[in-house]
Amino acid sequence: MKARYYPNSDFLAANVGNGPSYTWRGIVEARGVLDYGLRRRIGNGHDTLVWGQAWIPGTQTGKVIAPSVTGMEDLTVADLLIPGGGGWDRNLVDSVFLPFERERVLNIRVSSFASPDTWFWDKEKDGEYSVRSAYAALAGHSTSSTETSSWERERWLWNRLWKIPVWPRVKLFFWQLCSEAIATSDNIAARTKGEISPCYFCSSVNESCLHLFRNCSVAAWVWEGLGLNCAEEGEGGGLREWIEACWGNFSMDDCGKFMLGCWAIWECRNKCVFEGTRVEPERIIKRVRDVMVEMGEAEVDSRRRRARERREVANEESEGWQPARGEYVKLNVDAGVKEGEGVGTGAVCRDGQGNILWGVSVAREVTWDPGIAEAVAVLDGLQEALAKGHQHVMLESDLFTSYRNL
Numbered sequence: 001m002k003a004r005y006y007p008n009s010d011f012l013a014a015n016v017g018n019g020p021s022y023t024w025r026g027i028v029e030a031r032g033v034l035d036y037g038l039r040r041r042i043g044n045g046h047d048t049l050v051w052g053q054a055w056i057p058g059t060q061t062g063k064v065i066a067p068s069v070t071g072m073e074d075l076t077v078a079d080l081l082i083p084g085g086g087g088w089d090r091n092l093v094d095s096v097f098l099p100f101e102r103e104r105v106l107n108i109r110v111s112s113f114a115s116p117d118t119w120f121w122d123k124e125k126d127g128e129y130s131v132r133s134a135y136a137a138l139a140g141h142s143t144s145s146t147e148t149s150s151w152e153r154e155r156w157l158w159n160r161l162w163k164i165p166v167w168p169r170v171k172l173f174f175w176q177l178c179s180e181a182i183a184t185s186d187n188i189a190a191r192t193k194g195e196i197s198p199c200y201f202c203s204s205v206n207e208s209c210l211h212l213f214r215n216c217s218v219a220a221w222v223w224e225g226l227g228l229n230c231a232e233e234g235e236g237g238g239l240r241e242w243i244e245a246c247w248g249n250f251s252m253d254d255c256g257k258f259m260l261g262c263w264a265i266w267e268c269r270n271k272c273v274f275e276g277t278r279v280e281p282e283r284i285i286k287r288v289r290d291v292m293v294e295m296g297e298a299e300v301d302s303r304r305r306r307a308r309e310r311r312e313v314a315n316e317e318s319e320g321w322q323p324a325r326g327e328y329v330k331l332n333v334d335a336g337v338k339e340g341e342g343v344g345t346g347a348v349c350r351d352g353q354g355n356i357l358w359g360v361s362v363a364r365e366v367t368w369d370p371g372i373a374e375a376v377a378v379l380d381g382l383q384e385a386l387a388k389g390h391q392h393v394m395l396e397s398d399l400f401t402s403y404r405n406l
């Protein structure tokens, strides 16, 4: 199809020729819609052409109106930046653009250390999805579109990344790593055209992301210690191929461990560079394990809290719970003791309509008998009520029921 209808141009530049088929006309019309709203969001400017692509915000077409400078048709937005993160090269911008374009261009926040440029949909809020589906449908008809495939890859990575159960800051770091936006020696050199330093861990070769996180002896030690078989994955490819190969083979939990491993290696590398700390792979491994335990505990806590809330609701329903009257609020407290795990206390405060005002729960690693636990739950709840400024509190607790029964 490509050969027949647009022999010399890419998909977004094709026109309806003579005697076009019905299907083709439909595709071109749909493409017109895409063309209308599809814009480039500038990150580092490397993948966006100054002329021909829509990237100027706030204009109808998004494209540069100033005529292209002969011999500079392939100029990218990154070429308009001062190397090394200095922002726009104003002299160059002045010479290329018309005054109203110049202003809009200079207002775009750019950085040579930012993520790659992306497509976005300018016309509606949930645009990303509709562009993806429309684009995928159209790509099924056109023979190739490198933009679509790299975009789809980006989406895959991104979607997976956000589902993996790790701390948001680890996700953020990992996304930067995938976008080659962390300040490794090779990434900096690529942008400043400066020299690459040797690996701060082993000094055997120049520092690159792939070396630091996969090939370095320190990294190999860490992966072995964490039981992740990823030193050999993605051989022959770059960093992204390595990450995708690992993720393809790992369970969700191992993907999380892998991300934490990279994060801890990076943390250790920075301590080594900026604080002169000695490198100890065992400490990197310990750091990953500690964070995993911490995350696991947070998860158990929230699961306990949910179970408690469900139980409270069930209890109240069966016992015909009544809200407080007048200016009172009602405080329900409860405690649970679990062998080997500790004691959890909780309190829920409701207004006269039965609406929950607030709740509090505390987990303690102690061994108390249920009576004590319940008494502490009462204390916890009352303290919180005082702190919240409630003057009139009705309290309900198993403590009173059980002591009354004695």
Ligand SMILES: [Zn+2]
Pocket: 199, 200, 201, 202, 203, 204, 205, 211, 212, 215, 216, 217, 218
């Ligand atoms: Zn090394």
